[in-house]
Amino acid sequence: MTRQSSPSHRSLPRPVRMASVAAAFALFALYLAWHAASDADGAPADEIPLSAALAQGGSNSATSPDASPTPGPTAGLAQESQASDVDNPDLVKRGAYLARAGDCIACHTADKSRPFAGGLPIATPFGTLYTPNITPDPDTGIGRWTDADFVRAMHEGIGKSGERLYPAFPYTEYTRITERDVLAIRAYLNTLVPIHYTPPRNDLNFPFNQRWLMFFWNLFNFHDGRFVPDPKQSPQWNRGAYLVEGLAHCEECHTPRNFMQGLKTSDRFSGAQQAGWSAFNITPDKAGGIGNWSDDDLVRYLSTGVAPGRANAAGPMADVVANSTQYLTSDDLRAIGVYLRSVPPVSGGATRSRDQWGKPADDVTALRGTAVKGVSGAQLFVANCASCHDWSGQGVGGNAPLAYPSLIHNSATGAGNADNLTMVILHGVARRTKDADVMMPGFGDELNDEQVAAIANYVTQHFGNPRAAMTAADVAKLRARQQ
Incomplete structure (x- = not known):
């Protein structure tokens, strides 16, 4: 006997199933095309990475380079606020210090004659990103950004036109920075000389050039929220945590990445590869990390690039010292050390510290x-x-x-x-x-x-x-x- 299927389990006829699949695929293709067209309307300010996101913000209306922005209900207030910020020397000075701590100039400068104008190529497994212009030029920079745009980029990774920024810009760390500090950085950037320069467009392979896919990446790798001090820890520890986990974004280089290129939180600060260079393990493990460094060793290294008998900064770390950490106060540098000594130690299989090898040659x-x-x-x-x-x-x-x-x-x-x-x-x-x-x-x-x-x-x-x-x-x- 042939078994009959009940009506509730009977499959649809093959032609109907094929038509349904074709319709779903067509809708998906139209969705991709719509997003591609939206990205092509103009190179979003984050058409690049790391500091690129500093140039992204969150207004709902995009403005072309040659068009005047349409004033919103708060446009006058925003312009007033930016003007008053520029006239506030204490706020600008604080913003300059914070921009140093975030090492903004390193990623947003490809040509030293055009500081902060972007264009620096950053190689990724998915293609090349180019950092954006974050000078106050109104056409090619962030001169038309409101404070709200800038805050949204830093805290949420959302660009001025609503586009999702790529995580080469470390909004995953910058989300922890207080709004007060973000606005101080913006006030400082407003004082820069405007440079009219459009960086190259990103060169990413499909489908990674589809920004909307960042929605799914963020689900697994991004947690929006400001830094909350731990009342059980000292003010010095909290200051160090705020810098390391936020503005200084140390994990971006010193933490290995998962298959999605998100940070592997199980191995924080245990070391990673950056453009051929090793960003070493900076956990307090005495064999694999920097557990045998003194407080003075770390402060001297971050302020001069040299810890005698231990390390000499080269490659990307030399740039960090030259552009950023040498300008931080001794108190902030020591706070960074206090926090790093508290993170879980990771040996990484090392049994002997990397600064304890060698003897003079005599051959x-x-x-x-x-x-x-x-x-x-x-x-x-x-x-x-x-x-x-x-x-x-x-x-x-x-x-x-x-x-x-x-x-x-x-x-x-x-x-x-x-x-x-x-x-x-x-x-x-x-x-x-x-x-x-x-x-x-x-x-x-x-x-x-x-x-x-x-x-x-x-x-x-x-x-x-x-x-x-x-x-x-x-x-x-x-x-x-x-x-």
Whole structure:
């Protein structure tokens, strides 16, 4: 016998099912096309990342570069407020300090002759983002933004025209900043020289160029809300938490990311990769992190870029020191240290601190008169590095501000991988602070991948962690990373 289906479970005829699927797909395609057309109407101010969002806000009406904005019911009040803010020197001074703490200039400056005008390319797994112009230029910057627009961008990641901003702009951290501080930053930005410059449009692969999809990303990775002080903690701890978790957005570089490129909250501050560089573990673990650093070590490192016998800032961290942390007060720097000492320690598998490796080399005399055969890390080191770092690897100048650093007890040479050491060999170091203008030339144009790998391996084997080995292929990958 053939079993008959009851009417309530009988499936729809195949033609009807096919028509339903086609109709649903057509509606979805029209939805995508509508959003794509909305994005194409004008490059949203956040057409870029990190600081880009500073240029996004939240009015409901978009204005084209050549059109005059239509005044809303509060437009006069907003213009009045902005004018009075510019005339408030204390507010502007506070905003300048907070903008330094947030390192806004780093991401929003591609050309130093155009500070804050954006255009800096930021590589992501989904394509390239370009930071926006956040000068008060009315056509290409944020000159027509209201305070409400600016606050909405910082707190919610929503642009002036209602578009969702990409999280390369760390609104996920900035949401914790008080409205008072956000408006102080805005008051400072209003005093900048307007620069008429339109950064390139983002170059993201489909479907990541569809901003509306950020709605789903935010569901899993964004929690809107201001910082709430913990009454069980000291005022110093709360100040440090406010800076680290908010304006300074330390997690953006020092916390690994999940498959959606959101932060892995289970491994906060345990280290991550940034454009080929390692942003090291800064938890209080004594082997994997900075648990053996003193308060003075951390303050000196953040204010000068150097913690003698521990680390020398290079790459993105050198920029953070030069543009941001060197300008923070000693009280704020110490508050940051107090907070970082309280986060859960993460070893990351490390059993020995990265600043506790190495001893002076004593094999240079054996090279004298030796014929050059093949690629020798020792010979390349003596020829290219020893004049500054000494053939023993102990550096020159001790702890003086302009000293050539020791390669012994150095985080870059004692790390579990030689990425930062290799990037320094390739690109050098440029770090300008109030104490010193530090410069090391890069050797990427003079040395090939095999030679760079040979030097890196010689340095790690003699002065650092011998388990951190590089191959020519590894060097080639790092060389290709966008800086």
